[in-house]
Amino acid sequence: MEGRIAAKAEQDGAVAAPRRAPSQQRSRERVERMLAAASALIAEQGSDAMRMGEVAERAGVSIGSLYQFFPDKRAIVWALAERRTAEGQACIAAALKDVGDAEGLRQAFSGLVDIYYGLFLAEPVMRDIWSGTQADKALRELELADSRANAEFLVAALKRLRPKADPAELEATALLVWQMGEAAMRLAISVDREEGDRLVAAYKRMALRELGDG
Amino acid sequence: MEGRIAAKAEQDGAVAAPRRAPSQQRSRERVERMLAAASALIAEQGSDAMRMGEVAERAGVSIGSLYQFFPDKRAIVWALAERRTAEGQACIAAALKDVGDAEGLRQAFSGLVDIYYGLFLAEPVMRDIWSGTQADKALRELELADSRANAEFLVAALKRLRPKADPAELEATALLVWQMGEAAMRLAISVDREEGDRLVAAYKRMALRELGDG
Protein backbone atom coordinates (compact mmCIF):
# COMPACT_ATOMS: atom_id res chain seq x y z
CA MET A 1 0.00 0.00 0.00
CA GLU A 2 2.86 2.33 0.61
CA GLY A 3 5.70 0.96 -1.46
CA ARG A 4 9.09 1.60 0.03
CA ILE A 5 7.83 2.93 3.33
CA ALA A 6 7.94 -0.40 5.06
CA ALA A 7 11.55 -0.99 4.09
CA LYS A 8 12.40 2.49 5.28
CA ALA A 9 10.83 1.85 8.62
CA GLU A 10 12.95 -1.26 8.99
CA GLN A 11 16.08 0.51 7.96
CA ASP A 12 17.21 1.30 11.45
CA GLY A 13 15.91 -1.80 13.10
CA ALA A 14 16.65 -5.45 12.84
CA VAL A 15 15.72 -7.49 9.84
CA ALA A 16 12.10 -8.52 10.04
CA ALA A 17 11.48 -12.19 10.59
CA PRO A 18 10.40 -14.21 7.60
CA ARG A 19 6.77 -13.51 7.12
CA ARG A 20 6.16 -17.19 7.27
CA ALA A 21 8.57 -20.06 7.63
CA PRO A 22 8.09 -22.61 4.87
CA SER A 23 6.53 -25.64 6.49
CA GLN A 24 5.80 -27.82 3.51
CA GLN A 25 8.43 -29.54 1.46
CA ARG A 26 7.30 -27.85 -1.72
CA SER A 27 7.76 -24.38 -0.30
CA ARG A 28 11.06 -25.27 1.31
CA GLU A 29 12.40 -26.25 -2.07
CA ARG A 30 11.09 -23.09 -3.60
CA VAL A 31 12.75 -20.99 -0.94
CA GLU A 32 16.00 -22.75 -1.70
CA ARG A 33 15.58 -21.89 -5.35
CA MET A 34 14.96 -18.27 -4.44
CA LEU A 35 18.11 -18.11 -2.36
CA ALA A 36 20.12 -19.80 -5.07
CA ALA A 37 18.83 -17.37 -7.66
CA ALA A 38 19.63 -14.42 -5.42
CA SER A 39 23.09 -15.75 -4.73
CA ALA A 40 23.79 -16.13 -8.43
CA LEU A 41 22.53 -12.67 -9.23
CA ILE A 42 24.55 -11.11 -6.45
CA ALA A 43 27.65 -12.87 -7.70
CA GLU A 44 26.98 -11.53 -11.18
CA GLN A 45 26.16 -7.93 -10.51
CA GLY A 46 26.21 -7.20 -6.82
CA SER A 47 23.42 -7.12 -4.30
CA ASP A 48 22.50 -3.57 -5.13
CA ALA A 49 21.79 -4.37 -8.75
CA MET A 50 19.87 -7.49 -7.85
CA ARG A 51 16.22 -7.03 -8.83
CA MET A 52 13.47 -8.79 -6.96
CA GLY A 53 11.67 -9.50 -10.20
CA GLU A 54 14.75 -11.13 -11.62
CA VAL A 55 15.19 -13.27 -8.54
CA ALA A 56 11.62 -14.45 -8.82
CA GLU A 57 11.90 -15.16 -12.52
CA ARG A 58 15.14 -17.06 -12.20
CA ALA A 59 13.76 -19.08 -9.31
CA GLY A 60 10.67 -19.84 -11.33
CA VAL A 61 8.26 -18.32 -8.85
CA SER A 62 6.07 -15.28 -8.79
CA ILE A 63 7.01 -12.05 -7.13
CA GLY A 64 4.28 -12.64 -4.60
CA SER A 65 5.79 -15.93 -3.53
CA LEU A 66 9.10 -14.25 -2.98
CA TYR A 67 7.54 -11.80 -0.59
CA GLN A 68 5.70 -14.57 1.15
CA PHE A 69 8.91 -15.80 2.70
CA PHE A 70 11.11 -12.73 2.67
CA PRO A 71 9.68 -9.52 4.07
CA ASP A 72 11.91 -7.40 1.88
CA LYS A 73 14.96 -7.37 -0.32
CA ARG A 74 17.41 -6.98 2.52
CA ALA A 75 16.08 -10.09 4.16
CA ILE A 76 17.29 -12.19 1.25
CA VAL A 77 20.79 -10.83 1.46
CA TRP A 78 20.66 -11.24 5.20
CA ALA A 79 19.61 -14.86 4.93
CA LEU A 80 22.54 -15.60 2.64
CA ALA A 81 24.93 -13.76 4.90
CA GLU A 82 23.70 -15.63 7.93
CA ARG A 83 24.33 -18.94 6.29
CA ARG A 84 27.86 -18.04 5.42
CA THR A 85 28.63 -16.87 8.91
CA ALA A 86 27.24 -20.04 10.40
CA GLU A 87 29.35 -22.18 8.10
CA GLY A 88 32.39 -20.05 8.80
CA GLN A 89 31.97 -20.22 12.54
CA ALA A 90 31.69 -23.96 12.53
CA CYS A 91 34.85 -24.20 10.48
CA ILE A 92 36.74 -21.85 12.76
CA ALA A 93 35.54 -23.48 15.92
CA ALA A 94 36.74 -26.83 14.67
CA ALA A 95 40.14 -25.49 13.71
CA LEU A 96 40.82 -23.65 16.96
CA LYS A 97 39.09 -25.84 19.48
CA ASP A 98 41.96 -28.12 20.32
CA VAL A 99 44.84 -25.73 20.02
CA GLY A 100 47.18 -26.38 22.88
CA ASP A 101 50.49 -24.68 22.24
CA ALA A 102 51.83 -21.70 20.32
CA GLU A 103 52.89 -23.75 17.38
CA GLY A 104 49.48 -25.33 17.15
CA LEU A 105 47.89 -21.90 17.06
CA ARG A 106 50.21 -20.83 14.30
CA GLN A 107 49.33 -23.85 12.24
CA ALA A 108 45.62 -23.57 12.78
CA PHE A 109 45.46 -19.85 12.11
CA SER A 110 47.61 -20.12 9.05
CA GLY A 111 45.35 -22.79 7.65
CA LEU A 112 42.26 -20.73 8.36
CA VAL A 113 43.62 -17.75 6.50
CA ASP A 114 44.30 -19.91 3.48
CA ILE A 115 40.82 -21.36 3.57
CA TYR A 116 39.22 -17.97 3.85
CA TYR A 117 41.31 -16.54 1.07
CA GLY A 118 40.26 -19.43 -1.10
CA LEU A 119 36.63 -18.76 -0.29
CA PHE A 120 36.93 -15.10 -1.12
CA LEU A 121 38.60 -15.91 -4.41
CA ALA A 122 36.07 -18.53 -5.33
CA GLU A 123 32.90 -16.80 -4.22
CA PRO A 124 32.52 -13.16 -5.04
CA VAL A 125 29.21 -13.35 -3.24
CA MET A 126 30.99 -13.11 0.05
CA ARG A 127 32.66 -9.90 -0.81
CA ASP A 128 29.51 -8.40 -2.11
CA ILE A 129 27.50 -9.43 0.87
CA TRP A 130 29.97 -7.92 3.27
CA SER A 131 30.30 -4.89 1.09
CA GLY A 132 26.74 -3.80 1.47
CA THR A 133 27.42 -4.51 5.09
CA GLN A 134 28.29 -1.07 6.29
CA ALA A 135 25.38 0.60 4.61
CA ASP A 136 22.88 -1.70 6.21
CA LYS A 137 22.65 -1.62 9.96
CA ALA A 138 21.33 -5.14 10.38
CA LEU A 139 24.14 -6.57 8.29
CA ARG A 140 26.68 -4.46 10.07
CA GLU A 141 25.53 -5.91 13.33
CA LEU A 142 25.58 -9.41 11.93
CA GLU A 143 29.14 -8.93 10.80
CA LEU A 144 30.17 -7.53 14.14
CA ALA A 145 28.52 -10.38 15.99
CA ASP A 146 30.20 -12.82 13.65
CA SER A 147 33.58 -11.22 14.18
CA ARG A 148 33.07 -11.29 17.91
CA ALA A 149 32.11 -14.93 17.83
CA ASN A 150 35.11 -15.83 15.75
CA ALA A 151 37.39 -13.70 17.85
CA GLU A 152 36.09 -15.52 20.88
CA PHE A 153 37.60 -18.76 19.65
CA LEU A 154 40.90 -16.99 19.24
CA VAL A 155 40.59 -15.49 22.69
CA ALA A 156 39.93 -18.88 24.18
CA ALA A 157 43.04 -20.26 22.54
CA LEU A 158 45.10 -17.25 23.59
CA LYS A 159 43.96 -17.47 27.17
CA ARG A 160 45.23 -20.98 27.33
CA LEU A 161 48.60 -19.85 26.03
CA ARG A 162 48.89 -16.68 28.08
CA PRO A 163 46.88 -17.04 31.25
CA LYS A 164 48.27 -13.87 32.73
CA ALA A 165 47.36 -11.45 29.94
CA ASP A 166 44.60 -8.90 30.38
CA PRO A 167 41.38 -10.42 28.95
CA ALA A 168 40.13 -7.13 27.56
CA GLU A 169 43.42 -6.70 25.81
CA LEU A 170 43.23 -10.17 24.34
CA GLU A 171 39.72 -9.56 23.12
CA ALA A 172 40.69 -6.36 21.41
CA THR A 173 43.61 -8.06 19.74
CA ALA A 174 41.57 -11.00 18.54
CA LEU A 175 38.73 -8.87 17.25
CA LEU A 176 41.14 -6.62 15.46
CA VAL A 177 43.06 -9.49 13.94
CA TRP A 178 39.84 -10.90 12.65
CA GLN A 179 38.39 -7.72 11.26
CA MET A 180 41.68 -6.84 9.64
CA GLY A 181 41.74 -10.22 8.03
CA GLU A 182 38.48 -9.53 6.30
CA ALA A 183 39.74 -6.13 5.20
CA ALA A 184 42.88 -7.73 3.87
CA MET A 185 40.89 -10.32 1.93
CA ARG A 186 38.63 -7.73 0.37
CA LEU A 187 41.67 -5.74 -0.63
CA ALA A 188 43.47 -8.81 -1.92
CA ILE A 189 40.72 -9.87 -4.26
CA SER A 190 40.33 -6.40 -5.69
CA VAL A 191 43.87 -6.30 -7.03
CA ASP A 192 45.62 -8.73 -9.33
CA ARG A 193 46.37 -12.19 -8.06
CA GLU A 194 50.08 -11.74 -7.53
CA GLU A 195 49.69 -8.65 -5.41
CA GLY A 196 46.77 -10.22 -3.62
CA ASP A 197 48.87 -13.19 -2.62
CA ARG A 198 51.57 -10.88 -1.34
CA LEU A 199 49.03 -8.94 0.70
CA VAL A 200 47.54 -12.03 2.27
CA ALA A 201 51.00 -13.30 3.07
CA ALA A 202 51.87 -9.99 4.69
CA TYR A 203 48.67 -10.07 6.71
CA LYS A 204 49.36 -13.57 7.84
CA ARG A 205 52.83 -12.61 8.94
CA MET A 206 51.52 -9.62 10.89
CA ALA A 207 48.73 -11.54 12.52
CA LEU A 208 50.94 -14.45 13.48
CA ARG A 209 53.45 -12.14 15.03
CA GLU A 210 50.70 -10.47 17.00
CA LEU A 211 49.30 -13.78 18.12
CA GLY A 212 52.71 -15.19 18.78
CA ASP A 213 53.66 -13.12 21.78
CA GLY A 214 52.11 -10.73 24.24
CA MET B 1 13.13 8.95 -20.82
CA GLU B 2 14.34 5.79 -19.26
CA GLY B 3 14.55 6.51 -15.60
CA ARG B 4 17.17 4.50 -13.84
CA ILE B 5 18.67 3.03 -16.96
CA ALA B 6 21.27 5.73 -17.27
CA ALA B 7 22.46 5.22 -13.73
CA LYS B 8 22.58 1.53 -14.36
CA ALA B 9 24.72 1.98 -17.42
CA GLU B 10 27.22 3.93 -15.34
CA GLN B 11 27.22 1.34 -12.62
CA ASP B 12 30.21 -0.49 -13.91
CA GLY B 13 32.07 2.48 -15.24
CA ALA B 14 33.64 5.53 -13.78
CA VAL B 15 31.65 8.36 -12.33
CA ALA B 16 30.44 10.64 -15.08
CA ALA B 17 31.99 14.06 -15.17
CA PRO B 18 29.89 16.90 -13.81
CA ARG B 19 27.47 17.82 -16.48
CA ARG B 20 28.70 21.36 -16.24
CA ALA B 21 31.21 22.92 -13.93
CA PRO B 22 29.75 25.93 -12.16
CA SER B 23 31.42 28.95 -13.66
CA GLN B 24 29.52 31.77 -12.03
CA GLN B 25 29.83 32.72 -8.42
CA ARG B 26 26.15 32.21 -7.79
CA SER B 27 26.18 28.65 -9.00
CA ARG B 28 29.37 27.86 -7.16
CA GLU B 29 27.71 28.86 -3.94
CA ARG B 30 24.67 26.81 -4.76
CA VAL B 31 26.78 23.76 -5.46
CA GLU B 32 28.41 24.23 -2.10
CA ARG B 33 25.00 24.30 -0.50
CA MET B 34 24.06 21.12 -2.31
CA LEU B 35 27.16 19.35 -1.08
CA ALA B 36 26.62 20.60 2.45
CA ALA B 37 23.04 19.41 2.39
CA ALA B 38 24.10 16.01 1.06
CA SER B 39 26.79 15.72 3.68
CA ALA B 40 24.33 16.48 6.45
CA LEU B 41 21.80 14.00 5.15
CA ILE B 42 24.39 11.29 4.79
CA ALA B 43 25.53 11.90 8.33
CA GLU B 44 21.96 11.59 9.53
CA GLN B 45 20.74 8.53 7.70
CA GLY B 46 23.43 7.18 5.44
CA SER B 47 24.05 7.72 1.77
CA ASP B 48 21.65 5.04 0.73
CA ALA B 49 18.72 6.68 2.44
CA MET B 50 19.66 10.08 1.10
CA ARG B 51 16.96 11.30 -1.26
CA MET B 52 17.78 13.60 -4.12
CA GLY B 53 14.61 15.56 -3.51
CA GLU B 54 15.59 16.09 0.09
CA VAL B 55 19.05 17.27 -0.85
CA ALA B 56 17.55 19.79 -3.24
CA GLU B 57 15.02 21.00 -0.73
CA ARG B 58 17.54 21.40 2.05
CA ALA B 59 19.93 23.22 -0.24
CA GLY B 60 17.12 25.49 -1.33
CA VAL B 61 17.36 24.56 -4.98
CA SER B 62 15.23 22.61 -7.40
CA ILE B 63 15.77 19.04 -8.44
CA GLY B 64 16.70 20.26 -11.88
CA SER B 65 19.49 22.43 -10.53
CA LEU B 66 20.90 19.51 -8.62
CA TYR B 67 21.13 17.47 -11.78
CA GLN B 68 22.65 20.36 -13.63
CA PHE B 69 25.90 19.89 -11.75
CA PHE B 70 25.77 16.28 -10.68
CA PRO B 71 25.00 13.67 -13.31
CA ASP B 72 23.53 11.32 -10.75
CA LYS B 73 23.24 10.50 -7.09
CA ARG B 74 26.52 8.67 -6.89
CA ALA B 75 28.36 11.68 -8.22
CA ILE B 76 27.42 13.66 -5.14
CA VAL B 77 28.77 11.03 -2.80
CA TRP B 78 31.82 10.74 -4.97
CA ALA B 79 32.45 14.47 -4.85
CA LEU B 80 32.33 14.44 -1.07
CA ALA B 81 34.59 11.42 -0.92
CA GLU B 82 37.10 13.01 -3.25
CA ARG B 83 37.36 16.08 -1.08
CA ARG B 84 38.07 14.03 1.99
CA THR B 85 40.74 12.02 0.29
CA ALA B 86 42.42 15.15 -1.01
CA GLU B 87 42.44 16.70 2.45
CA GLY B 88 43.67 13.48 3.98
CA GLN B 89 46.48 13.04 1.50
CA ALA B 90 47.75 16.54 2.06
CA CYS B 91 47.76 15.94 5.78
CA ILE B 92 49.58 12.65 5.44
CA ALA B 93 52.11 13.95 3.00
CA ALA B 94 52.97 16.77 5.36
CA ALA B 95 53.33 14.44 8.30
CA LEU B 96 55.54 11.88 6.60
CA LYS B 97 57.54 14.01 4.22
CA ASP B 98 60.45 14.79 6.47
CA VAL B 99 60.66 11.59 8.41
CA GLY B 100 64.31 10.71 8.73
CA ASP B 101 64.74 8.04 11.38
CA ALA B 102 62.74 5.22 12.91
CA GLU B 103 61.70 7.26 15.91
CA GLY B 104 60.48 10.04 13.64
CA LEU B 105 58.35 7.57 11.75
CA ARG B 106 56.86 6.28 14.97
CA GLN B 107 55.97 9.75 16.08
CA ALA B 108 54.51 10.79 12.77
CA PHE B 109 52.49 7.64 12.28
CA SER B 110 51.18 7.68 15.80
CA GLY B 111 50.03 11.26 15.37
CA LEU B 112 48.32 10.42 12.10
CA VAL B 113 46.36 7.59 13.63
CA ASP B 114 45.13 9.89 16.36
CA ILE B 115 44.09 12.52 13.87
CA TYR B 116 42.23 10.00 11.74
CA TYR B 117 40.48 8.48 14.70
CA GLY B 118 39.36 11.94 15.70
CA LEU B 119 38.03 12.56 12.23
CA PHE B 120 36.11 9.30 12.21
CA LEU B 121 34.63 10.06 15.59
CA ALA B 122 33.66 13.59 14.68
CA GLU B 123 32.34 13.00 11.20
CA PRO B 124 30.14 9.99 10.65
CA VAL B 125 30.03 11.03 7.02
CA MET B 126 33.39 9.48 6.47
CA ARG B 127 32.30 6.12 7.66
CA ASP B 128 29.22 6.19 5.60
CA ILE B 129 30.99 7.28 2.49
CA TRP B 130 33.51 4.53 2.76
CA SER B 131 30.83 2.08 3.65
CA GLY B 132 28.95 2.41 0.41
CA THR B 133 32.41 2.05 -1.00
CA GLN B 134 32.43 -1.62 -1.72
CA ALA B 135 29.09 -1.62 -3.43
CA ASP B 136 30.06 1.14 -5.81
CA LYS B 137 32.89 0.38 -8.20
CA ALA B 138 33.90 3.97 -8.72
CA LEU B 139 34.15 4.60 -5.00
CA ARG B 140 35.98 1.35 -4.49
CA GLU B 141 38.55 2.48 -6.99
CA LEU B 142 38.80 5.88 -5.40
CA GLU B 143 39.44 4.30 -2.04
CA LEU B 144 42.05 1.97 -3.46
CA ALA B 145 43.77 4.81 -5.25
CA ASP B 146 43.67 6.82 -2.06
CA SER B 147 45.11 3.98 -0.05
CA ARG B 148 47.83 3.49 -2.59
CA ALA B 149 48.70 7.16 -2.56
CA ASN B 150 48.84 7.23 1.20
CA ALA B 151 50.78 4.02 1.33
CA GLU B 152 53.26 5.55 -1.08
CA PHE B 153 54.23 8.14 1.50
CA LEU B 154 54.82 5.36 3.97
CA VAL B 155 56.83 3.44 1.43
CA ALA B 156 58.98 6.44 0.73
CA ALA B 157 59.70 6.83 4.41
CA LEU B 158 60.36 3.13 4.83
CA LYS B 159 62.73 3.04 1.89
CA ARG B 160 64.81 5.69 3.52
CA LEU B 161 64.97 3.64 6.70
CA ARG B 162 65.53 0.26 5.09
CA PRO B 163 67.22 0.72 1.74
CA LYS B 164 67.84 -2.97 1.32
CA ALA B 165 64.29 -4.25 1.73
CA ASP B 166 62.32 -5.59 -1.22
CA PRO B 167 60.22 -2.71 -2.61
CA ALA B 168 57.27 -4.93 -3.47
CA GLU B 169 57.31 -6.19 0.07
CA LEU B 170 57.38 -2.70 1.47
CA GLU B 171 54.49 -1.66 -0.72
CA ALA B 172 52.40 -4.58 0.38
CA THR B 173 53.13 -3.82 4.00
CA ALA B 174 52.33 -0.15 3.68
CA LEU B 175 49.12 -0.72 1.74
CA LEU B 176 48.01 -3.30 4.22
CA VAL B 177 48.82 -1.16 7.21
CA TRP B 178 46.79 1.60 5.70
CA GLN B 179 43.78 -0.41 4.71
CA MET B 180 43.76 -2.13 8.06
CA GLY B 181 43.80 1.22 9.73
CA GLU B 182 40.60 2.19 8.01
CA ALA B 183 39.03 -1.12 8.94
CA ALA B 184 40.12 -0.62 12.53
CA MET B 185 38.61 2.88 12.60
CA ARG B 186 35.31 1.70 11.20
CA LEU B 187 35.22 -1.04 13.77
CA ALA B 188 36.23 1.30 16.56
CA ILE B 189 33.47 3.81 15.97
CA SER B 190 30.83 1.12 15.78
CA VAL B 191 31.41 -0.06 19.33
CA ASP B 192 31.37 1.94 22.53
CA ARG B 193 34.03 4.50 23.09
CA GLU B 194 36.06 2.58 25.62
CA GLU B 195 36.38 -0.49 23.46
CA GLY B 196 36.99 1.69 20.44
CA ASP B 197 39.93 3.35 22.11
CA ARG B 198 41.34 -0.01 23.02
CA LEU B 199 41.01 -1.22 19.46
CA VAL B 200 42.71 1.81 18.01
CA ALA B 201 45.49 1.48 20.53
CA ALA B 202 45.92 -2.18 19.61
CA TYR B 203 46.02 -1.29 15.94
CA LYS B 204 48.58 1.38 16.55
CA ARG B 205 50.74 -1.05 18.43
CA MET B 206 50.53 -3.65 15.68
CA ALA B 207 51.21 -1.17 12.93
CA LEU B 208 54.13 0.41 14.72
CA ARG B 209 55.66 -2.94 15.34
CA GLU B 210 55.28 -3.80 11.68
CA LEU B 211 56.77 -0.50 10.60
CA GLY B 212 59.47 -0.66 13.22
CA ASP B 213 61.50 -3.51 11.81
CA GLY B 214 61.80 -5.55 8.66
Added chain:
DNA sequence: GCAAAATGTGATAAACCCTCGTATTTTGTG
Protein backbone atom coordinates in the same frame (compact mmCIF):
# COMPACT_ATOMS: atom_id res chain seq x y z
C1' DG C 1 -14.36 -35.95 1.65
C1' DC C 2 -14.09 -31.51 3.67
C1' DA C 3 -12.70 -27.43 6.31
C1' DA C 4 -8.72 -24.93 7.49
C1' DA C 5 -4.18 -23.72 6.82
C1' DA C 6 -0.50 -23.01 3.71
C1' DT C 7 0.97 -21.58 -0.56
C1' DG C 8 0.85 -19.25 -5.28
C1' DT C 9 -0.25 -15.35 -8.35
C1' DG C 10 0.07 -10.84 -10.72
C1' DA C 11 -2.12 -6.31 -11.29
C1' DT C 12 -1.20 -2.30 -8.91
C1' DA C 13 0.08 1.48 -5.52
C1' DA C 14 3.77 4.24 -3.81
C1' DA C 15 8.31 6.04 -3.98
C1' DC C 16 12.27 7.00 -6.22
C1' DC C 17 15.76 8.73 -9.85
C1' DC C 18 16.47 11.38 -13.57
C1' DT C 19 15.17 14.05 -18.12
C1' DC C 20 13.60 17.71 -20.82
C1' DG C 21 11.27 21.79 -22.46
C1' DT C 22 11.00 26.21 -20.95
C1' DA C 23 11.90 30.46 -18.20
C1' DT C 24 15.18 33.49 -16.03
C1' DT C 25 19.72 35.52 -15.09
C1' DT C 26 24.51 36.58 -16.19
C1' DT C 27 28.23 37.42 -19.38
C1' DG C 28 30.44 39.22 -23.31
C1' DT C 29 30.67 42.60 -26.99
C1' DG C 30 29.98 46.81 -29.80
Added chain:
DNA sequence: CACAAAATACGAGGGTTTATCACATTTTGC
Protein backbone atom coordinates in the same frame (compact mmCIF):
# COMPACT_ATOMS: atom_id res chain seq x y z
C1' DC D 1 23.14 50.64 -22.77
C1' DA D 2 21.46 47.14 -25.91
C1' DC D 3 21.32 42.73 -27.34
C1' DA D 4 22.65 37.94 -28.32
C1' DA D 5 24.68 33.93 -26.45
C1' DA D 6 25.75 31.25 -22.64
C1' DA D 7 24.83 29.79 -18.13
C1' DT D 8 21.64 28.82 -14.72
C1' DA D 9 17.03 27.64 -12.68
C1' DC D 10 12.82 25.22 -12.54
C1' DG D 11 9.49 21.27 -11.78
C1' DA D 12 6.05 18.27 -14.05
C1' DG D 13 6.37 13.78 -15.83
C1' DG D 14 8.45 9.17 -17.65
C1' DG D 15 10.16 4.94 -16.47
C1' DT D 16 11.87 1.70 -13.02
C1' DT D 17 11.65 -0.61 -8.83
C1' DT D 18 9.95 -2.37 -4.36
C1' DA D 19 6.32 -4.25 -1.88
C1' DT D 20 1.07 -5.19 -1.05
C1' DC D 21 -3.28 -7.42 -1.32
C1' DA D 22 -7.36 -9.74 -2.80
C1' DC D 23 -8.17 -13.85 -4.76
C1' DA D 24 -7.01 -18.72 -6.68
C1' DT D 25 -4.97 -23.15 -5.84
C1' DT D 26 -2.82 -26.89 -3.22
C1' DT D 27 -1.78 -29.44 0.97
C1' DT D 28 -2.79 -30.98 5.62
C1' DG D 29 -5.43 -32.84 9.44
C1' DC D 30 -9.24 -35.36 10.69
